[in-house]
Amino acid sequence: MKRKGLSERHIARRLGVSRNTVRKYIEHGGYPERVRSETHRASMLDRFRGNISGWLEEDMGYKATLIYDRLRPMGFTGSYEIVKRAVHAIKAGQQLPTPGKGREGG
Numbered sequence: 001m002k003r004k005g006l007s008e009r010h011i012a013r014r015l016g017v018s019r020n021t022v023r024k025y026i027e028h029g030g031y032p033e034r035v036r037s038e039t040h041r042a043s044m045l046d047r048f049r050g051n052i053s054g055w056l057e058e059d060m061g062y063k064a065t066l067i068y069d070r071l072r073p074m075g076f077t078g079s080y081e082i083v084k085r086a087v088h089a090i091k092a093g094q095q096l097p098t099p100g101k102g103r104e105g106g
Helices: 008-015 019-027 046-058 064-074 080-091
Strands: none
Touching (some): 008 019, 046 064, 046 080, 064 080
16 A cells, blocks of 8 residues: 555554554565564463363263362362363364463463
């Protein structure tokens, strides 16, 4: 758009972004590459991974709700969704999601 003679202000208005954003893209010659650092955050499930695996080894029929209910009195303060994803991963034959990977980590 800049090559077509449009001003940064006009481009920003047309695209619905700030002029600073337009300027950044022009300076980088397009969409700038994002450098993602490998962050390795601890998961709220880390302390309980052994428990979850053990319960599912006992009976793969256990539902995530039951496991979540068992984890709460043990001090787990995370959400049901975290437990549900971990249980689903184990039942699908995968390992528990590792910290820093997937939805919870990154």
